[in-house]
Amino acid sequence: MAEEAPILSIAGVSLRFGGVRALTDVSVDVRRGEIFSVIGPNGAGKTSLINCVSGRYRPTEGRILLSGQDITHMRTNRRAAAGIGRTFQNLAIFSHMTVLDNIMVGRHHLMRSGFLGGMAYWFGGAEQEEIAHRREVEEIIDFLEIQHIRKAVAGQLSYGLRKRVELARAMALKPQLILLDEPMAGMNLEEKEDMARYILDLNEEWGMTVVMIEHDMGVVMDISHRVMVLDFGQKIAEGTPEIVMANEHVRRAYLGEAVEPTE
């Protein structure tokens, strides 16, 4: 990993809901090209932090920079074009659309035809655009091995497949930075292994920087380059998996003192 400007720079971010402090003065840099995991007990503020980056919440204090550009107050729907993609903790696919359409929605900010162009499908170039983007979407479909469910209605799929569709949709945004909120929650071992493979590949082959929230310590420690630990909205540790695992605070706050390190 080259030493260049961090792709994501969170500087002194605090988030308060009335009297509740969800995040307190969190600062962290995510380097371009790494897999960065955020861990912490329930309610530690992991998702709140991701939400601040993706635009769901506005931080009460602090700044968020994406490749040096201040995006703290950027409108949520502009962040896709800025290069941020994300998946949600609780599935947020478009459940009445087909898998293909779900992924095609991800291409929204890359496409140009408006509603008039769309209505005049055959005449205004919308058809060409659809075909061009379909070609790229098919590559993602191939990559995630969901060819067989291309035309299936997304809401009727199994949980694991829906997770994969959501990942496909986020990938279709062509993000530089992809935020994965518990990509492996509720999966069995085999599905987890597949998902870990996909995350590694989209990091290495597709060149996306990954910020991931995950509870499965085995996965986190295996595939992350660096890990940050949140507890009660505060950063208590940051560094390579080994360093974080060795940290006393982390063991107390998150893993419980008596717990053996997984694997």
Next chain:
Amino acid sequence: MVALTPAGDFRASYRQDMTLFPTRNSRRGVWLGVLLLALLPLPALLLGDVVDEDGTLGGLLGALDIGRYGMGLLIQIGFLGIAALGLNILVGFTGQISIGHAAFFGVGAFASAWLHEHGVPVFLAMPLAGLLTAAVGLVFGLPATRLKGLYLAIATLAAQFIIEDFFARAQWFTGGVAGRMTEPPSLPGIRFDGEEAYFYVVLGAVVIMFAAAANLMRTRDGRALVAVRDHYLSAEMMGINLAYYRTLSFGIASFYAGVAGALYAHHLQFVSVEAFNILFSIQFLGMVIIGGLGSISGSLMGAAFMVALPELVQAGADALANGPLDHALKLGANISFLREMVIGATIVLFLIFEPDGLAHRWRLIKAYWKLYPYSH
């Protein structure tokens, strides 16, 4: 549901995979259907009034003759279907609600008649009326950027009453209580007067408007509308501007209502201020729900159902009148009330047993025939 493609129907390119009608037969079926409809008015047009006497041109044309009344019903299905499609884009595809659709329909009707009176040819006045209605719809659609569900319903209800009130007061526009007369469309040499000729105008409009909507729904902005309906938070993450698409869907819905209203105006050739009440708005909602929320073809089916149902019940009531049942139960004049009740009951039963609408039932029927006899 995974699309069922017959054996041997292969797709070699993405273009082939993205057609409006998934199989060869469905494509042929639609073309055949449009062609058959285009043939319908021919007997009356070619033979004039003699057709009813002995059918000189022979069986085929004679058999196609459904009479002036039937033609009128088809025209109604046509323009109501267009308006229902507009409402379906709003309610079914974008997941919003409007209880003011009839008011927009009325704006289109008056706008087209008014434009025509000021020298705009009807064929130009109709799309212009659509645009004008779209502009009105955009204004009344603005609350949709903030309101959802029941709150939005009440906001659109306000639109219904405001526009209705405007109709009653704006004499210059609507002709006030007297209403506004207007003319059928005409091209140099042809005047689309009478049901048979006007039928082609409506048929053309239906084909264009439905093709446009189907195209919209398979491209970027159509998908964005559905995304806003299914999960607006993640739609926003996908780069979709919620306010824009919520308002846009009102604009498109009103455009469809406006064009449909214009078609209605030049068909009836008279527009009255009382026609566009809330009951009519609810009827549009009924069409959309019965036809199938979020279904293009369902909009037309719903309109057809709502037009055909009173006719069928009327026919039943006529058959019943002066029959033994009539005498036994002493129904007499009450038969007409029976009709209203049957219509209401049918709709309720429909909602209970076919909540996904006619379009869904049609898909099941198609799947049944494709899989027969191995449906399991």
